[in-house]
Amino acid sequence: MTTENASHDFIRKIIDDDLATGKHTEIVTRFPPEPNGYLHIGHAKSICLNFGIAAEYPTTRCHLRFDDTNPTKEEQEYIDAIKADVRWLGFDWGDNLFHASDYFEKLYEFAEHLITTGHAYVCDLTGDEIREYRGTLTEPGRESPYRNRSVEENLDLFRRMRAGDFPDGSRVLRAKIDMTSGNINMRDPVLYRILRASHPRTGDAWCIYPMYDYTHPISDALEGITHSLCTLEFEDHRPLYDWTLNHLPIPCHPRQIEFARLNLSYTVVSKRKLLRLVKEGKVSGWDDPRMPTLSGIRRRGFTPAALRDFCTRIGVAKKDSIVEVELLEHCLREDLNENAARVMGVLEPLKLVITNYPEDEVDSLTAQNHPQNPEMGTRQVPFSRELYIEQADFMEDPPKKFFRLGPGREVRLRYAYIIKCEEIIKDEAGTIIELRCTYDPATRGGDTPDGRKIKGTIHWVSAQHAVRAEVRLYDRLFRQADPESEGDFMECLNPDSLQILDHALVEPSMGMAEPGRNYQFERQGYFCLDNKDTQPAHPVFNRTVTLRDTWAKVNKTV
RNA sequence: UGGGGCGUAACCGAGUGGUUCAGGUAUGUGGCUUUGACCCACAGUACGUAGGUUCGAAUCCUACCGCCCCAGCCA
Numbered sequence: 001m002t003t004e005n006a007s008h009d010f011i012r013k014i015i016d017d018d019l020a021t022g023k024h025t026e027i028v029t030r031f032p033p034e035p036n037g038y039l040h041i042g043h044a045k046s047i048c049l050n051f052g053i054a055a056e057y058p059t060t061r062c063h064l065r066f067d068d069t070n071p072t073k074e075e076q077e078y079i080d081a082i083k084a085d086v087r088w089l090g091f092d093w094g095d096n097l098f099h100a101s102d103y104f105e106k107l108y109e110f111a112e113h114l115i116t117t118g119h120a121y122v123c124d125l126t127g128d129e130i131r132e133y134r135g136t137l138t139e140p141g142r143e144s145p146y147r148n149r150s151v152e153e154n155l156d157l158f159r160r161m162r163a164g165d166f167p168d169g170s171r172v173l174r175a176k177i178d179m180t181s182g183n184i185n186m187r188d189p190v191l192y193r194i195l196r197a198s199h200p201r202t203g204d205a206w207c208i209y210p211m212y213d214y215t216h217p218i219s220d221a222l223e224g225i226t227h228s229l230c231t232l233e234f235e236d237h238r239p240l241y242d243w244t245l246n247h248l249p250i251p252c253h254p255r256q257i258e259f260a261r262l263n264l265s266y267t268v269v270s271k272r273k274l275l276r277l278v279k280e281g282k283v284s285g286w287d288d289p290r291m292p293t294l295s296g297i298r299r300r301g302f303t304p305a306a307l308r309d310f311c312t313r314i315g316v317a318k319k320d321s322i323v324e325v326e327l328l329e330h331c332l333r334e335d336l337n338e339n340a341a342r343v344m345g346v347l348e349p350l351k352l353v354i355t356n357y358p359e360d361e362v363d364s365l366t367a368q369n370h371p372q373n374p375e376m377g378t379r380q381v382p383f384s385r386e387l388y389i390e391q392a393d394f395m396e397d398p399p400k401k402f403f404r405l406g407p408g409r410e411v412r413l414r415y416a417y418i419i420k421c422e423e424i425i426k427d428e429a430g431t432i433i434e435l436r437c438t439y440d441p442a443t444r445g446g447d448t449p450d451g452r453k454i455k456g457t458i459h460w461v462s463a464q465h466a467v468r469a470e471v472r473l474y475d476r477l478f479r480q481a482d483p484e485s486e487g488d489f490m491e492c493l494n495p496d497s498l499q500i501l502d503h504a505l506v507e508p509s510m511g512m513a514e515p516g517r518n519y520q521f522e523r524q525g526y527f528c529l530d531n532k533d534t535q536p537a538h539p540v541f542n543r544t545v546t547l548r549d550t551w552a553k554v555n556k557t558v
Numbered sequence: 559u560g561g562g563g564c565g566u567a568a569c570c571g572a573g574u575g576g577u578u579c580a581g582g583u584a585u586g587u588g589g590c591u592u593u594g595a596c597c598c599a600c601a602g603u604a605c606g607u608a609g610g611u612u613c614g615a616a617u618c619c620u621a622c623c624g625c626c627c628c629a630g631c632c633a
Contacts, residue, residue: 008572009571009572032633033633034632034633036632036633067633069632069633070632070633072632073632073633126631127630127631130630130631131629131630134629135560135629136560136629137560137561137628137629138559138560138561139560139629140560141629168631169631171631172631181560181561182560182561182562183560183561183562183628184560184561184628184629185561185628186561187629190630190631192631193631194631195631209631211630211631211632211633212632212633213633215633216633232562232563232564232626232627233626233627233628234627234633235562235563235627235628236561236562236563236627236628237628238562239562258563260564260626265569313570313571313581313582313583314570314571314582315570315571315572315582317564317570317571318563318564319563319564319565319570319571319626320563320564320565320625320626320627321569321570321571322569322570323569323570323583324568324569324570324583324584326569326583326584327569327570327582327583327584329583330582330583330584331583333595333596334596337595337596338596342593368592371591371592371593371595371596372596372597401594403594404594412592413592414592414593415592416592445592446592447592448592454592455594456594457591457592457593457594458593459593520593520595522593522595523593523594523595524593525595547593547594547595547596548594548595548596549594549595550594550595551594552594554594
């Protein structure tokens with residue numbers, strides 16, 4: 001739904017205008033991925049734009065169309081993954097699922113029409129020769145010697161191209177436009193090439209395949225698309241888009257509008273580069289939780305709502321830009337803070353014994369699942385004499401501002417008791433291996449009946465009840481904000497982008513953690529069960545994002 | 559030296575002649591707190607540059623500067 005005072009981006013303004021003037025009474029957009037790889041967060045921007053518009057205006061729809069005109073790169077696996085990703089993001093194309101390959105026959109007929117009307121010809125130049133004849137950015141091109149073949153000869157040749165009479169790459173069909181155009185796309189662009197490759201949908205029915213610049217406008221027009229939204233690099237192609245439709249007997253002429261693609265700091269958003277990360281083993285696969293792919297992000301624990309929110313917040317404009325990843329994290333935290341149930345988990349455990357607590361006693365304490373939202377209920381957490389706390393929550397020689405545990409200091413155990421550190425046990429190497437504390441029985445639940453202020457509250461688990469877990473901490477994949485601009489992006493990979501903690505201990509309720517759910521490990525961050533590597537007796541948690549940590553910042557500057 | 563675009567604070571991004579340029583993020587400072595979280599309050603720097611038109615310009619004009627894209631039988 002459109003909010004009344006929400007400022008519209010320039011594309012929505014064009015649409016508003018087209019509706020107001022009566023140019024259109026219904027709006028049709030489309031998301032046209034090529035099934036040659038996995039969708040990433042950059043695609044999310046386009047999906048949210050196209051499907052978002054469809055959701056905002058009353059008589060509007062958005063098509064999902066696979067741009068499958070290059071069978072050498074495209075696979076059914078990608079088609080399936082893309083559909084799953086779009087659905088996961090929360091969008092529904094209903095009956096409007098299309099493939100450019102659905103139009104192969106029509107595309108072919110239109111090509112014959114272009115030939116018949118003298119606007120296309122079969123060219124026998126080799127690839128190298130075509131490049132040579134094309135000229136350069138500053139010099140005009142030269143006309144192909146095959147440019148002025150008769151309509152009959154062109155038609156015959158083109159039909160024989162389709163029939164398979166010629167070897168791959170031996171001939172192409174070209175548009176006859178203008179070899180001297182300053183816009184290189186208009187220098188007789190290739191429309192069809194001979195390619196003996198099996199297509200995921202049409203199999204071996206074709207040995208010629210149409211090019212993007214020819215296919216796209218026609219596909220759009222056949223589907224009645226009103227606004228064809230694409231990224232900035234296609235701006236130069238718009239004249240060809242329009243030329244194609246102007247020379248064909250198609251009544252519909254969609255308007256192509258270009259916007260800036262999404263760039264995100266500390267990551268790369270390019271299929272080619274992502275593919276390299278996968279191929280060179282820098283990540284575990286397309287769905288590695290550090291990848292900006294939708295599958296990676298999903299596995300990491302990002303929510304569709306956060307992603308959609310992010311896409312609306314970054315806006316749509318024509319300026320090249322790099323959005324800070326902090327904004328994405330903010331959107332995520334905002335959603336997770338509101339919706340994730342709180343639990344306690346100790347990532348790097350330090351044993352703590354409460355010396356004045358009875359040996360065999362086990363208490364059951366009530367903890368809130370969400371302090372700001374009582375409707376999410378409570379749970380019981382077992383408490384006993386031996387506990388584990390976070391190593392980082394104890395310092396033998398703490399600075400003044402450190403208000404966690406230290407020798408002789410008091411701290412609150414979340415939902416449990418106020419304890420005081422009485423003794424430190426070290427091993428022979430001098431490493432602290434255990435803390436001996438006393439508890440104040442009057443503070444059960446964490447309250448202080450005497451009104452004394454306890455600044456620090458830390459999380460804990462009961463030693464005999466805790467569940468052992470593997471926890472994977474992720475950090476940004478690159479060390480530089482703009483890895484794409486600094487030479488080879490592979491060289492600024494962050495070596496610490498993944499840290500595996502094998503001895504984490506989580507509260508017993510997490511033994512029944514649900515796949516696909518987000519949890520907040522209090523004071524740590526948001527986590528979710530890894531859907532791939534979790535085994536029945538071996539839970540694996542991915543850290544989706546940390547909590548904001550002001551202390552870490554203060555601590556760093558000191 | 560060709561063609562197409564873009565320049566508003568640290569980062570996105572509204573604004574299209576009229577009081578001291580929305581909003582968000584980031585940053586900083588306070589407050590609150592049984593998560594150093596959340597939340598709340600406050601703070602700061604911007605219209606690429608130079609001219610011009612105008613009572614008045616980020617908005618109009620001119621020139622300049624900077625950045626991005628294009629020479630696949632990829633999309």
